[in-house]
Amino acid sequence: MKTEFLKENRILFIFLSGEIDHASARDIILFADSEIDVYRPSKLVLDFKNVSFADSSAIAIVIGRSNKMKKLGKTEKIKIQNVTPTIMKIFSFSGLESYIER
Amino acid sequence: MKKINEAKIVFTSHLSNEAFARTAVAAFVATADPIMSELAELKTAVSEAVSNAAVHGYKDKIGYITVKMRLYSDFKVIITVSDKGVGIADIEKAREPLFTTSKSGEQAGMGFTVMESFTDGLKIRSTVGKGTTVTMKKVFTSKDGVK
Numbered sequence: 468m469k470t471e472f473l474k475e476n477r478i479l480f481i482f483l484s485g486e487i488d489h490a491s492a493r494d495i496i497l498f499a500d501s502e503i504d505v506y507r508p509s510k511l512v513l514d515f516k517n518v519s520f521a522d523s524s525a526i527a528i529v530i531g532r533s534n535k536m537k538k539l540g541k542t543e544k545i546k547i548q549n550v551t552p553t554i555m556k557i558f559s560f561s562g563l564e565s566y567i568e569r
Numbered sequence: 570m571k572k573i574n575e576a577k578i579v580f581t582s583h584l585s586n587e588a589f590a591r592t593a594v595a596a597f598v599a600t601a602d603p604i605m606s607e608l609a610e611l612k613t614a615v616s617e618a619v620s621n622a623a624v625h626g627y628k629d630k631i632g633y634i635t636v637k638m639r640l641y642s643d644f645k646v647i648i649t650v651s652d653k654g655v656g657i658a659d660i661e662k663a664r665e666p667l668f669t670t671s672k673s674g675e676q677a678g679m680g681f682t683v684m685e686s687f688t689d690g691l692k693i694r695s696t697v698g699k700g701t702t703v704t705m706k707k708v709f710t711s712k713d714g715v716k
Contacts, residue, residue: 489620490584520591520609522616526677553609560666560682 470498479508484517492524499532503539511536512568516549525554526561533566570643574600577637582623582630582652590636590650591615597638598646603709610687611646611707617680618650618703625670626654626701644709649702656697664693 473480481499485491503511511532515521529547536544548568550558558564576597580586591612598611615636622634637649657663664685669678685691690706 486588488584488587488616489624490587520612520616522613522620523677523679523683524620526679530677551609553606553613556610556686557613557679557683560686561677561679 470495472502474506474508477509478512479503479506479510480512480514482514482517485519487518487521487525487528489522489524492528495528496531499528500535503532503535507539508536511545513545513547514549515547515551515554518551518554521554521557523557525557526563529558529563529566530561570641570645572639573642574640575638577635579633579635582627582632582634582654584620584623586634587616587619587623590619590634594636594638594648598640598709601640601644601646601709603644607707607709611648614684614687614705614707615648615650617683618648618705621680621703622650622652622654622701624676626652626656628655630654644711646707646709647704648707649704651700651702653700656699657693657695657701658697660693660695 469484471482479502481502483495487495513529529545533545545566546568547558547566550567555567558567578593580589594615595608595612619634632653635651639647662668664681666682667678669676684705688705689708692704693701695701
């Protein structure tokens, strides 16, 4: 699992890749949190283009990072982009559709 | 309907085995030639069941998880995931969306919701102190597009 990021105009893009499950989620959370702490972005974008599989641990990643952005006092919080239909369904179960960038 | 294939795998509750379990199930159902989205849904449901067994069933201990797979001639697959962990005291509560026993704040509590939504039938049997068995049924769309 290789996670890349891009920092641009106070927006932190995190490009997730591979399979996201409860085993890999821990490393993703650690990575995202440390980048958020360092950069303190005004907006966080999680990109799922190269994610081949995701289970409900992806929900925890999104909700947890959203809460972290709120704690930093950021209003625009978080966006999710390039999700497959199956992963989209998982997010919709927990009402995360509004985070999805179309 | 006629059972056309059956397999059983047993593995330890290390989280890395989640990927092993869902990949094994995907390989097992390959002969039924499921469409991509249905295969992705089944893999996700298996992943949820296995992570439940590992994270909640065995908590900090390592135990064995058994996944049984049965494939039927009418494009139906039955998957059971069992552990001999702590069991679930209140199954109805565990099935509620967002319910979690985890205190880390990094668990979504959506495992059973995903299993339920991504399969065509979910049954949970559990005895506190003895373990839990989750049975999932998935009916694949057949070649002529009929369920």
